[in-house]
Amino acid sequence: MTDPNTLSPPSLETHVAAHDDTFLDTNELVINMGPQHPATHGVLRVILRLDGEKVLGLECVIGYLHRGVEKIAENRTYTMFNPYVDRMDYVAAVSNGLGYCEAVEKLLSVEAPPRAQYVRVILTELNRITSHQLWLGTHALDIGAITPLFYTFRDREEVLKIFEKYCGARLTTHAFRIGGLQYETYNGFEQEVKNFLNFFRPKIDEYEELLTTNRIWVERTRKVGVISGEDCIALGVTGPVLRASGVKWDIRKAQPYANYKNFDFEIPTGQNGDTYDRYLVRMAEMRQSVRIIQQAVEGIPEGPIMAKVPKVMKPPVGEVYHSIEAPKGELGYFIVSDGSTQPYRVRVRPPSFVNLQALDMMCRGQLVADVIAVIGTLDIVLGEVDR
Amino acid sequence: MVARLKGMHGSGIEALTHLGQNYMVVDRSLMPEILQVLRNEEQFDYCVDITAVHYPKREKQFDVVWVLYSFPRNERIRVKTQIADGASLESSVPIWATANWLEREVYDMFGIKFDGHPDLKRILLPDGWKGYPLRKDYGILQQDNEWVQINLGIESGQ
Numbered sequence: 001m002t003d004p005n006t007l008s009p010p011s012l013e014t015h016v017a018a019h020d021d022t023f024l025d026t027n028e029l030v031i032n033m034g035p036q037h038p039a040t041h042g043v044l045r046v047i048l049r050l051d052g053e054k055v056l057g058l059e060c061v062i063g064y065l066h067r068g069v070e071k072i073a074e075n076r077t078y079t080m081f082n083p084y085v086d087r088m089d090y091v092a093a094v095s096n097g098l099g100y101c102e103a104v105e106k107l108l109s110v111e112a113p114p115r116a117q118y119v120r121v122i123l124t125e126l127n128r129i130t131s132h133q134l135w136l137g138t139h140a141l142d143i144g145a146i147t148p149l150f151y152t153f154r155d156r157e158e159v160l161k162i163f164e165k166y167c168g169a170r171l172t173t174h175a176f177r178i179g180g181l182q183y184e185t186y187n188g189f190e191q192e193v194k195n196f197l198n199f200f201r202p203k204i205d206e207y208e209e210l211l212t213t214n215r216i217w218v219e220r221t222r223k224v225g226v227i228s229g230e231d232c233i234a235l236g237v238t239g240p241v242l243r244a245s246g247v248k249w250d251i252r253k254a255q256p257y258a259n260y261k262n263f264d265f266e267i268p269t270g271q272n273g274d275t276y277d278r279y280l281v282r283m284a285e286m287r288q289s290v291r292i293i294q295q296a297v298e299g300i301p302e303g304p305i306m307a308k309v310p311k312v313m314k315p316p317v318g319e320v321y322h323s324i325e326a327p328k329g330e331l332g333y334f335i336v337s338d339g340s341t342q343p344y345r346v347r348v349r350p351p352s353f354v355n356l357q358a359l360d361m362m363c364r365g366q367l368v369a370d371v372i373a374v375i376g377t378l379d380i381v382l383g384e385v386d387r
Numbered sequence: 388m389v390a391r392l393k394g395m396h397g398s399g400i401e402a403l404t405h406l407g408q409n410y411m412v413v414d415r416s417l418m419p420e421i422l423q424v425l426r427n428e429e430q431f432d433y434c435v436d437i438t439a440v441h442y443p444k445r446e447k448q449f450d451v452v453w454v455l456y457s458f459p460r461n462e463r464i465r466v467k468t469q470i471a472d473g474a475s476l477e478s479s480v481p482i483w484a485t486a487n488w489l490e491r492e493v494y495d496m497f498g499i500k501f502d503g504h505p506d507l508k509r510i511l512l513p514d515g516w517k518g519y520p521l522r523k524d525y526g527i528l529q530q531d532n533e534w535v536q537i538n539l540g541i542e543s544g545q
Contacts, residue, residue, distance in 0.1 A: 063511035068527075070496075071520055075527045106406055233433050233458065236485030247458070254461055318405050321454055321465060323435070334454065336440055345521075349436040349454070357488045386511060 028056060033371070035064050041138065041375065042382025046359075048368065055363045055371060060356060065386035073346035078104050078178060078313045081346065086172040088348065089384040091134050094127035094163075095326040097176045102257055103322035103333035104178045105307075107315040115303045116180035117259040121296045122193060123166070123175050124258070125289040129200070130159045131327035131379075132282050136207060139279075139376035143220050148210055155203050158196050165192070179309035185300075193297045197290055204286055211279070221275035225362040225374035228273055235361065236354045239329025241378060244281040245273030251325040258324075262299075263292045275377040282379075314341055328352050328379050348387060352380040410465035418468050419477035422453065426482050431455040431464065434483035437490055439497045443523045448472045449499055453479070475500035478507075496521035513538070 034045040043064035049056045069088060073081045085100045086093035098120055105111060112120065137152035160170040165186055167175045175181070211217045227237070229245040242249060250267045252260040268284030270277030315337040323332035329351030338344040355378050362374050399414030400421070413421050425431040436454040447469040456463050470476060478501035479486040490501045491510040498519040501507060509516060515538075517531045532543055 063509075063513070066511045068520060071525075071527060109406070234484045236434060236483070249458065255463075320406055321408060321436075321463070330435065332436060332454070334436065334438060334452070345440045347436070347438040349438075353488065354485060357485060 035061070041380060044375070044380070044382055044385070046371065048371065050368065053367045055366050055368065058360050058363055058371070060359060062356070062382070063386050065382050067387065069387040070346055070348065073343055075342065077341045078315070078343060081343070082178065083172070083174045085348075086174055087383060088350065088387055089326065089328065089331075089352065089381045090171055091381055092127050092131040092327045093172045094123050094175050095324065095331060097174060098124050098258065099322065099324040099326070099331050099333055101176045101178050102324065103320055103335050104313070104315065106322050107318065107320045107335055107337055108178070108309065108313065110179055110307045110309055112180040112307055113304045114259070114301050116305045118296050118300045119181055119185060119305070120176060121258055121260065121263070122293050123163070125293045125296070126159050126162065126193070128289050128327045129286050130156050132286050135282065135379045139379075140211065140217075142372050142376045143217070145211065145214070145217065148207060151203070151207060151210070155200060158199060162192055162196065177306070178313065180304070180306035184305055190297050190300065193293060197294055201290060204283060208283060218276060220373060221279060221377075223272075224275045224366060224370045225377055226272065226274045227358060227362050231361065232273075232358070235358045237329070237358050239325070239327070239351055239355065240278055240281045240285060241329070241355060241358070243267060244270035244278040246271050251323060251330060257322070263295045265292050275373050278377045312341060314339060323349065326351055328381070328384070329355055350384045350387060352382075352384040356380050356385055408463065408465070410467060412467045415468050415470055415474075415476070419479070422466065422479050422482050425455060425464070425466070429457070430459045431457045433458060434479070434485050434489070435463070437479070437486060437493055439493050439499055441497060441521065441523045445469075446471065449497060451476060451493065451499060470499065475502050477502055478504040480504055495519070498522070
């Protein structure tokens with residue numbers, strides 16, 4: 001062993017870090033986040049290129065949940081494929097079903113009867129509320145606020161109860177059929193929806209009390225993940241992200257489907273295109289959904305719930321593209337029919353997949369902790385990204 | 388609009404309407420220019436989707452479809468072109484940034500190559516996978532067993 005007395009005493013010269021080139025390595029660092037990471041909302045793998053804590057660029061690796069939904073569609077009849085679409089964006093299953101049913105109806109040149117249209121709007125908007133609630137809870141949890149999660153899940157339960165009572169399922173509802181609805185509304189449906197609306201209105205204020213002026217929340221979200229309206233359009237980003245960047249565009253208004261043109265509502269927009277504005281836009285959207293449901297539930301007409309649709313569906317040869325405003329953005333179905341009972345090709349244009357492409361651009365120059373916030377604010381569902 | 392495009396590019400363009408939706412079938416040789424014109428002069432600033440359809444019995448086996456939307460005009464249009472197996476198309480990434488992942492997915496599922504794409508590789512399936520699942524000759528239960536055995540250590544994914 002070396003006698004410590006024989007060692008030369010430490011000198012300031014040799015121990016000052018600044019003199020040592022290797023002490024603070026300034027090389028870029030590549031690290032891996034995911035696929036099993038609690039803040040990626042599923043199985044998303046992100047490869048980050050970092051300079052210290054600053055993100056220089058990132059690459060998304062996706063496909064872990066790929067189930068070949070489009071291939072399955074080609075091997076099922078139009079009716080048999082209907083429940084599969086619920087499994088893509090499983091937190092907004094009703095919207096997926098609406099888009100698919102309307103696309104096939106277009107192909108068949110039938111239209112759902114007015115009563116069915118009203119019930120569809122009510123359920124779809126209720127689903128938009130649950131989707132935004134789940135987004136708010138998990139997004140806040142990612143950033144470090146645990147309380148909103150309990151609040152939103154408590155209130156989301158009320159909607160899920162309505163779904164369960166209506167069609168027996170809470171998440172993958174399979175609520176709609178091609179041509180209308182399978183089930184008539186249960187006794188007291190209208191009253192329960194109205195009760196929910198009265199219960200939910202003050203709850204939105206409660207969420208906002210927790211976050212809107214919360215200093216930590218504002219500091220963590222303002223000027224984080226900024227994207228301009230032009231960049232959104234170039235990257236095909238739609239939904240609340242596009243609207244928070246100041247582009248007033250909502251398919252429910254621009255190219256109305258179902259019977260949205262009968263309802264009075266506004267398109268909330270933001271100006272800054274940052275995480276905080278996206279939060280405000282989604283909060284305002286929940287209020288608008290409440291407004292739509294209120295009008296719809298007061299005006300449900302009597303009548304049949306199913307249009308005349310043949311038992312064996314053989315849409316005429318042709319193709320159709322139909323898109324709706326899902327809670328996450330433009331959800332489109334491109335269906336090609338060859339005149340047989342099975343679709344020749346079904347292409348799903350998923351909003352989450354296209355929106356996720358903007359992650360790289362939104363995270364550049366931000367900190368690692370902000371990547372978590374940006375993934376949350378994009379509101380992606382990996383089941384829909386990977387299909 | 389189509390009349391003007393026809394005047395500029397001759398007979399390679401055919402405009403059709405089905406179920407009230409407009410689409411045009413464009414010859415492959417005109418392909419990048421027509422998209423460029425639609426983007427720059429006709430204000431189709433948003434590329435909604437790019438996808439393909441496989442017709443194995445046809446000589447030119449694939450239909451590649453661009454779904455476009457114009458914010459100023461509030462109008463949709465589809466642009467279709469036919470290409471043969473093994474042929475490639477000019478990438479539309481320089482026209483719309485969103486085409487990046489969409490073209491990668493078309494490559495992943497159909498094996499259609501896009502020239503000039505910045506990073507053309509598989510997106511949903513693993514990099515080493517063999518075969519293109521959305522082609523009609525790819526069975527629904529078929530998979531790359533070799534890949535499954537090497538990477539997952541199981542006999543078959545079924």
